[in-house]
Amino acid sequence: MTLRNTLQTLEQIYHYLTERPHFHRYSQYERLNAFFAEIHDTGSIEFEAGQSYLFKGIFNGKPKVIDGSKAPALAHKQEFLSWVQQQLNS
Numbered sequence: 001m002t003l004r005n006t007l008q009t010l011e012q013i014y015h016y017l018t019e020r021p022h023f024h025r026y027s028q029y030e031r032l033n034a035f036f037a038e039i040h041d042t043g044s045i046e047f048e049a050g051q052s053y054l055f056k057g058i059f060n061g062k063p064k065v066i067d068g069s070k071a072p073a074l075a076h077k078q079e080f081l082s083w084v085q086q087q088l089n090s
Contacts, residue, residue: 004041009039010084013039014077032049036068040059042057054068071084
């Protein structure tokens with residue numbers, strides 16, 4: 001299976017989001033929501049972000065629920081991207 005969300009792709013999305021005006025003012029939940037919405041395979045269709053930091057969607061072609069409650073802060077880029085890759089590949 002070819003992974004759609006390679007480290008390089010995740011890094012590009014990370015930079016795209018962090019360049020948004022006022023992104024630094026978002027809460028951790030809002031940042032995670034924006035990130036997972038971007039990497040979700042089918043746009044906003046079938047993507048759900050719960051208040052309990054659960055993000056449900058299609059990632060790398062498979063339905064998945066990602067628990068964002070243990071996510072590193074997005075400010076810690078390498079740690080965050082490694083965590084995302086681990087979530088996508090588990």
